[in-house]
Amino acid sequence: MSIETDTATANQIAIDREKGNFRYDTDYAFDAGVGLRPATIDYIADVKGEEPWVREFRHKALKIFESKPMPTHWATKDLEAIDFSKIRYYLSQGQKPSRTWDEVPADIKKTFERLGIPEQERKFLAGVEAQFDSEAAYSRMKEGLSKLGVIFVGPTEGLKDHAEIFRPWFGKVIPTSDNKFSALNSAVFSGGSFIYVPKGVKVKQPLQAYFRINAENFGQFERTLIIADEGAEVTYMEGCTAPKFETATLHSAVVELVALKGAKIQYITVQNWSNNVFNLVTKRGLAHEEAEIRWIDCNIGSRLTMKYPGVILKGRKARGEVLSIALAGDGQHQDTGAKMIHAADETSSNIIAKSISVGKGRSTYRGLVQIPKHLKNCKNNTECDALLINANSRTDTYPAITVRGEGNSVQHEASVSKVSAEQIFYMRSRGLSEAAAMSLSVNGFINDLVREFPMEYSVELKRLIELEMEGSVG
Amino acid sequence: MPSSAATEEIPLNSAAASTSASPALEATFAAALATAREPIWLEQLRRDAWAIANRDGLISATGITVGKSDERWRFSGHKGWTLGGANRVESSYTGQLPDLGIGANSTQIAGRLTFADDQLVGHSSHSADLARKGVIFLPLSEAIAKHPELLREHLFRSDHALGGGKFLALHQAYSRSGAFLYVPDNVEIPETFFAAHWTVSPGATLFPHTLIVAGANSKINFLDYYGSAVNNDSAWIAGAATIIAGSGAKVFRNSVQNLHARALSYQCDTTVCGREADVKNLSVHLVAQRARYESYSKLNGAGANLELDALTIASGTQEFDQRTFQDHAAPRAKSNLLFKNALLNDSRTIFAGMIRVEPNAEETDAYQQNRNLLLNPTAEADSLPGLEIQNQNVRCTHGATTSRLDPEELFYLRSRGVPKNVAYQLLVFGFFEEIIQKVENEALAELLRKLAREKFGN
Numbered sequence: 001m002s003i004e005t006d007t008a009t010a011n012q013i014a015i016d017r018e019k020g021n022f023r024y025d026t027d028y029a030f031d032a033g034v035g036l037r038p039a040t041i042d043y044i045a046d047v048k049g050e051e052p053w054v055r056e057f058r059h060k061a062l063k064i065f066e067s068k069p070m071p072t073h074w075a076t077k078d079l080e081a082i083d084f085s086k087i088r089y090y091l092s093q094g095q096k097p098s099r100t101w102d103e104v105p106a107d108i109k110k111t112f113e114r115l116g117i118p119e120q121e122r123k124f125l126a127g128v129e130a131q132f133d134s135e136a137a138y139s140r141m142k143e144g145l146s147k148l149g150v151i152f153v154g155p156t157e158g159l160k161d162h163a164e165i166f167r168p169w170f171g172k173v174i175p176t177s178d179n180k181f182s183a184l185n186s187a188v189f190s191g192g193s194f195i196y197v198p199k200g201v202k203v204k205q206p207l208q209a210y211f212r213i214n215a216e217n218f219g220q221f222e223r224t225l226i227i228a229d230e231g232a233e234v235t236y237m238e239g240c241t242a243p244k245f246e247t248a249t250l251h252s253a254v255v256e257l258v259a260l261k262g263a264k265i266q267y268i269t270v271q272n273w274s275n276n277v278f279n280l281v282t283k284r285g286l287a288h289e290e291a292e293i294r295w296i297d298c299n300i301g302s303r304l305t306m307k308y309p310g311v312i313l314k315g316r317k318a319r320g321e322v323l324s325i326a327l328a329g330d331g332q333h334q335d336t337g338a339k340m341i342h343a344a345d346e347t348s349s350n351i352i353a354k355s356i357s358v359g360k361g362r363s364t365y366r367g368l369v370q371i372p373k374h375l376k377n378c379k380n381n382t383e384c385d386a387l388l389i390n391a392n393s394r395t396d397t398y399p400a401i402t403v404r405g406e407g408n409s410v411q412h413e414a415s416v417s418k419v420s421a422e423q424i425f426y427m428r429s430r431g432l433s434e435a436a437a438m439s440l441s442v443n444g445f446i447n448d449l450v451r452e453f454p455m456e457y458s459v460e461l462k463r464l465i466e467l468e469m470e471g472s473v474g
Numbered sequence: 475m476p477s478s479a480a481t482e483e484i485p486l487n488s489a490a491a492s493t494s495a496s497p498a499l500e501a502t503f504a505a506a507l508a509t510a511r512e513p514i515w516l517e518q519l520r521r522d523a524w525a526i527a528n529r530d531g532l533i534s535a536t537g538i539t540v541g542k543s544d545e546r547w548r549f550s551g552h553k554g555w556t557l558g559g560a561n562r563v564e565s566s567y568t569g570q571l572p573d574l575g576i577g578a579n580s581t582q583i584a585g586r587l588t589f590a591d592d593q594l595v596g597h598s599s600h601s602a603d604l605a606r607k608g609v610i611f612l613p614l615s616e617a618i619a620k621h622p623e624l625l626r627e628h629l630f631r632s633d634h635a636l637g638g639g640k641f642l643a644l645h646q647a648y649s650r651s652g653a654f655l656y657v658p659d660n661v662e663i664p665e666t667f668f669a670a671h672w673t674v675s676p677g678a679t680l681f682p683h684t685l686i687v688a689g690a691n692s693k694i695n696f697l698d699y700y701g702s703a704v705n706n707d708s709a710w711i712a713g714a715a716t717i718i719a720g721s722g723a724k725v726f727r728n729s730v731q732n733l734h735a736r737a738l739s740y741q742c743d744t745t746v747c748g749r750e751a752d753v754k755n756l757s758v759h760l761v762a763q764r765a766r767y768e769s770y771s772k773l774n775g776a777g778a779n780l781e782l783d784a785l786t787i788a789s790g791t792q793e794f795d796q797r798t799f800q801d802h803a804a805p806r807a808k809s810n811l812l813f814k815n816a817l818l819n820d821s822r823t824i825f826a827g828m829i830r831v832e833p834n835a836e837e838t839d840a841y842q843q844n845r846n847l848l849l850n851p852t853a854e855a856d857s858l859p860g861l862e863i864q865n866q867n868v869r870c871t872h873g874a875t876t877s878r879l880d881p882e883e884l885f886y887l888r889s890r891g892v893p894k895n896v897a898y899q900l901l902v903f904g905f906f907e908e909i910i911q912k913v914e915n916e917a918l919a920e921l922l923r924k925l926a927r928e929k930f931g932n
Contacts, residue, residue: 073544073545074545357866373851373852373854376851386861386863388863388865388866388868389866390866391833391865391866391867392833392864393864393866394862394863394864395861395862395863396860396861396862396863397859397860397861397862397872398858398860399857399858399859399860399874400548400549400856400857400858401855401856401857401858401874401876402549402854402855402856402857403846403848403854403855403856403857403876404848404851404852404853404854404855405848405851406851406878407878408848408876408877408878409875409876409877409878410857410874410875410876410877411873411874411875411877412857412859412872412873412874412875413871413872413873413874414859414861414871414872414873415869415870415871416861416863416868416869416870416871417868417869418866418867418868
């Protein structure tokens with residue numbers, strides 16, 4: 001696809017150092033204004049043409065959001081920097097999700113071109129749900145998938161056209177009152193993906209969605225619900241890049257996964273918001289009998305990320321896994337972790353978390369593992385490793401483990417280390433620059449987790465880490 | 475917003491604004507203060523602490539309230555810390571106290587202090603030889619009178635962030651019993667100093683204190699034993715111990731908590747390690763209805779070496795709540811923590827540990843390990859092992875495991891003809907032995923083995 005670019009546009013998109021580090025002017029056809037009031041909710045519901053029960057759900061959520069305190073008794077005080085009255089809660093081009101590439105407006109295409117979406121879509125992706133600000137701007141699924149009965153839509157469409165599938169699980173894995181930010185999302189959600197994979201259908205290619213934030217002071221509140229019916233398998237990939245702005249923006253998503261008997265869901269995230277974004281996300285999966293849910297989570301961007309993907313192991317022999325990579329640079333706090341709630345016999349869970357703190361960056365692991373008393377033969381394994389690059393880097397580990405019952409076993413291990421001086425010396429003696437040696441060493445530290453990502457993600461990840469490591473030596 | 479009063483750390487040495495104690499509590503405190511006739515600085519410390527204990531009404535006649543949103547009390551029961559402060563029993567017990575069999579061979583004991591319901595009932599002082607070297611081993615009240623300058627420097631200086639501020643304040647307001655040990659520089663004493671604290675009367679409220687000041691390059695062994703001479707309805711202990719190890723000092727302190735099944739216990743250990751100091755603090759927790767143990771250690775001196783060990787055997791519906799903090803504030807220091815819990819019946823243990831490495835503490839080597847052995851399906855073990863690392867040139871690891879006995883080990887023993895219950899006990903006692911064998915005093919190690927066996931009813 002060729003794009004005409006005039007000089008002004010070329011200048012605007014010329015900063016090529018980091019993917020997504022540019023801003024593109026767009027006219028926002030719908031704008032709910034600044035701040036959060038019941039009227040904002042009505043406005044969003046009106047624009048989306050939602051049914052009364054969804055509107056009611058949003059209003060109830062707003063009340064819960066207002067009544068909940070900030071969790072600063074355990075979380076960072078940086079949360080207090082969020083001014084909820086200065087955020088735009090809804091913004092959209094007012095466009096329906098497009099079916100074909102030709103229908104996508106040209107200026108939005110230009111932005112997507114920068115993110116490389118069309119190529120990826122052309123090459124091998126089953127369907128692309130590229131989120132441009134609040135509304136899905138582009139959405140297409142290969143015919144084969146449609147024939148299999150796979151539903152891949154946005155929340156508005158999902159709750160309107162497929163209510164019988166999505167409504168029973170909507171807000172059930174993560175109740176509105178779970179925490180302050182899940183309540184906020186429930187009040188103002190827009191955008192995201194609703195996916196249903198029918199019984200026995202194994203989706204071979206990963207489903208993918210790109211998210212972007214492109215308006216100053218604008219929070220993005222996407223809502224994702226993935227249901228894999230009995231024996232179904234699906235992989236979903238979510239990647240984010242966001243332009244850099246001077247004032248903080250808020251991103252607060254809710255992602256619910258439901259894996260019915262014997263189903264497998266893999267959810268992959270590469271998060272690279274710009275360093276002024278508050279990324280406060282609630283992600284949880286419900287695994288029924290013999291089902292498997294895997295969260296593969298990589299956090300590189302944002303000012304503050306608080307994200308603890310969880311799995312409720314509800315059925316016998318269910319399996320949950322969280323693989324997490326966090327990279328915290330100057331001015332960043334990656335507060336990530338995992339939750340494993342065992343609720344049936346013979347369930348097993350595995351958590352592997354690796355974090356790297358660079359410069360004044362701070363990375364935190366918080367974990368929760370619960371095995372109640374009526375359960376038998378449950379297992380959990382947790383490993384968290386932290387790598388500190390500079391003298392003033394910081395890392396914290398706060399796991400919480402509760403075990404009762406018969407034949408259950410839990411092991412938790414954590415270690416903190418630095419890059420070995422001998423390794424660096426060896427590589428330098430072989431002619432590598434110090435920065436290259438450092439980058440190689442850091443990539444080696446997370447290599448076994450990076451391999452779990454799909455190919456193009458792991459390549460992108462390595463590049464991102466090389467970029468972050470530049471200038472961190474000394 | 476959560477109540478800030480509950481989460482805020484309470485500085486013990488600053489005067490607080492308002493007190494709201496009930497008249498009965500206030501009268502008890504005033505009477506105790508008047509009777510004691512202490513130096514002005516100490517009276518002031520007690521008044522400050524009393525004000526803090528009563529601030530925000532967190533202590534009432536019915537007990538101590540713990541802030542529900544306080545992370546330092548996560549998993550702990552918030553209720554049930556009923557307080558005996560108002561009905562303090564001032565008994566002078568003359569009856570027989572149990573014989574622990576420690577120091578039967580008196581050459582192993584350097585000095586002995588025995589308290590029943592906080593009253594001194596036995597004092598076998600150390601040898602004239604030690605006295606000549608400048609060693610001081612006295613009951614706290616006597617030490618205050620005889621060595622005010624030493625006490626003023628060190629007494630009630632433990633002040634930390636493990637959540638038990640109210641208990642410590644109450645302790646500081648009332649504590650007059652316990653041992654003070656001072657060993658001058660370069661004095662090495664192979665024998666053990668021994669302090670026993672017994673609960674006797676029903677409703678007894680005890681505030682035992684231990685203050686150990688070890689001079690540079692000194693060497694000492696110290697044992698605290700907290701026990702119940704009589705099993706009755708209730709007992710309440712709020713104890714604190716401070717161990718100050720000077721440069722190159724070698725200190726080995728043991729404590730054993732073996733109260734009765736209705737007792738409530740709060741115990742706070744503060745360990746301060748100077749340069750190149752070598753300190754071991756080993757605690758054993760056996761019987762109480764509910765026991766909270768806080769262990770705060772500060773590695774102030776470069777190259778200090780600290781070992782923290784604990785063994786807990788919980789049975790019935792007992793709750794053992796243990797919070798530890800390894801604060802590395804100096805370079806090249808090493809700390810190693812191992813807390814082992816065995817859980818029977820419907821018991822519950824909580825281990826919350828934290829290693830903090832301050833920005834200047836390079837080449838820190840810190841380890842923290844919690845091992846829970848679940849011997850019954852309805853027992854519950856909670857683990858919160860934490861790390862806060864602010865220097866990159868460190869080696870810090872922690873591990874926590876919770877499991878039952880290894881079925882393969884049991885199978886092996888049974889295949890060798892060992893009956894099931896014996897095999898079970900061998901494995902459980904093997905689990906304890908890792909801690910017990912660190913006790914150098916043979917008599918004490920034997921006592922611990924005996925007490926552990928008693929918990930299993932044989």
